[in-house]
Amino acid sequence: MKFSFEIQKKDGKSLARRGKFYTPHGVIETPAFMPVGTLATVKSVLPTTLHEIGTQILLSNTYHLYLRPGEEIVQKAGGLHKFMNWDKPILTDSGGFQVFSLGDLRKITEEGVYFSSHIDGSKHFFSPEKVMDIENALGADIIMAFDECSTYGSDKDYAKKALRRTINWLDRCYNHHKNENQMLFPIIQGNMYKDLRIQSAKETIPYAKMGIAIGGLSVGEPKEVMVDMLDTLAPYYPENMPRYLMGVGTPDYIIEGVLRGVDMFDCVLPTRIARNGTAMTSQGKVVVRNAKYKEDFSPLDPECDCYTCKNFSKAYLRHLVNCNEILASTLLSIHNIKFLLDLTKNLREAISNDTLQQFVTEFYAKYYKSHTLYNFG
């Protein structure tokens, strides 16, 4: 089998676990954070730099690559790995979340979704089969099932319908996808309704061969609701495969997820806020543009050993941000991605060393001046 998951250590006081996920393009140590390279590029960062800071796996987007450059170009290039020069694992999402986010520009039917491109208004159609074909052409190691992600605040009737459609579509994805070099991850939905989440988990699990995802969380709901859903789902996950919480990238959400048995996370947050001039540091968030850093010649994060922190001062970074210099995006993205990679690395080590509770408590105190929502028994 080309994919397998090995649990190396379980934390005694929480559901956290440390593992190794084997894929055709290498091993991913979990818990893992996956930087996002929407258009086959992690914005402003060279692949070689991503290697250097310890990136294990990248996420890329089916919807975006389908529109530009088109999956057939990527396939002719030899697949996404070769196209973007990334020889470690890649995960592609299904475009489900993206097409639903198009609002008036899309129409959902049982057969699939009709939508207009956000770029030029051209008409397109995604069915589960079509999405599998695209993801097969892109050639990522992990491919996501085509799902309907109902909006936070949807009523239960609609949430039920979306859930039913997601299961139907999962079945079609499962039957259409044949490439054994790519692992299909089904997605648990169910909005913020506990019974729907449980039903979704039960119906989704039979399709999960080596990996399962939790979708539709971290979409605007309060943190308490998010962790409540994770607590609800925790007893139902299959044990011996990775669990992936989609779209989560703030330190607290990653930590709360890990404590509830989640193994994988992704988010555009570190690169998006970087382009906006904001950094995540061991001392909490730093808004680099702030005038108080004008003559601050200390590094962005005194505890960080990334290229940015080793070589540049806050005053220099602020100058670049102020002048809208591209290098600001690059330097802050490098730091922010490494911050989350280091966080998951530290979580892995804390699990190994039986110091997870202490690590989490200290991290929360320092970064958020608050404490975890998890109850350590």
Place this chain on the structure above:
Amino acid sequence: MKFSFEIQKKDGKSLARRGKFYTPHGVIETPAFMPVGTLATVKSVLPTTLHEIGTQILLSNTYHLYLRPGEEIVQKAGGLHKFMNWDKPILTDSGGFQVFSLGDLRKITEEGVYFSSHIDGSKHFFSPEKVMDIENALGADIIMAFDECSTYGSDKDYAKKALRRTINWLDRCYNHHKNENQMLFPIIQGNMYKDLRIQSAKETIPYAKMGIAIGGLSVGEPKEVMVDMLDTLAPYYPENMPRYLMGVGTPDYIIEGVLRGVDMFDCVLPTRIARNGTAMTSQGKVVVRNAKYKEDFSPLDPECDCYTCKNFSKAYLRHLVNCNEILASTLLSIHNIKFLLDLTKNLREAISNDTLQQFVTEFYAKYYKSHTLYNFG
């Protein structure tokens, strides 16, 4: 003495020479191309990458750094080298060209130039003494005199006045500048009038201790006029110091300059056209956005060994350019800068190997499908 120049080899058939220019931050092998880092950053390229591709010296801009972040911030940071994390030589221009380019936003008097910031309209004044103070605070190895660069097409009367003022200001710069760790380069002006150029050279040379610059060329005049001015000036340069042709960065202008005894060049061209999606390659210019590269999976330049050419295809670069991805600027800037660095390196080696005429002939034929303007006697 902290600065010296050593001529290692002269070409027999042209005025080209190969040399070593010693500065407090290291040796510059000449002929040399200097990438431009206007705001203390070469747009979109990490300093470590600039090192890797063989950059010997960077240029930065007094006018821009005076406005943002202000020279006092740079000074407090420990100078420009430390501020931007570049430990090799740096040259700062004087802001002369920039303030004159402000048009209606500036007023020139014998005392200096009154101007409004292009950013916020705030009022400022540059005198030769003020500019020396700013350049001293920035701390570059090579600092340029404050000059008046008359526009191409100016009548002779104005060109004469600008020339006279430039000499007067040079005298004031020379008398005001005291830091022996910084070499002041005076600038020859004179517009496109041969007699004024010669007069300017004669009056400027006494102020040139270890380096002299040629300003006001490559400002829109035909190439024939540019080389005519260089031919006119050639007999007047002091022999044992570097000659710097300002603002020149196309391969042909660099080559024509080298053949006429010029040692140093700078230009924003390689990074500016990179951000615009254009590359300089051994086969000539490549407009990456062009549809014909859609499925071209070959490298940008088959003869180049830069990071971009070793790892990515034209199809991928075109995709990034089409999507306005920041990485396009970075990858094309890396390539374009290395292209000019390699060009000057190849010129140095051709001078050493007595193969300059052959190298130049072949380069012109391949890149421009034409031939050099230089007469190899």
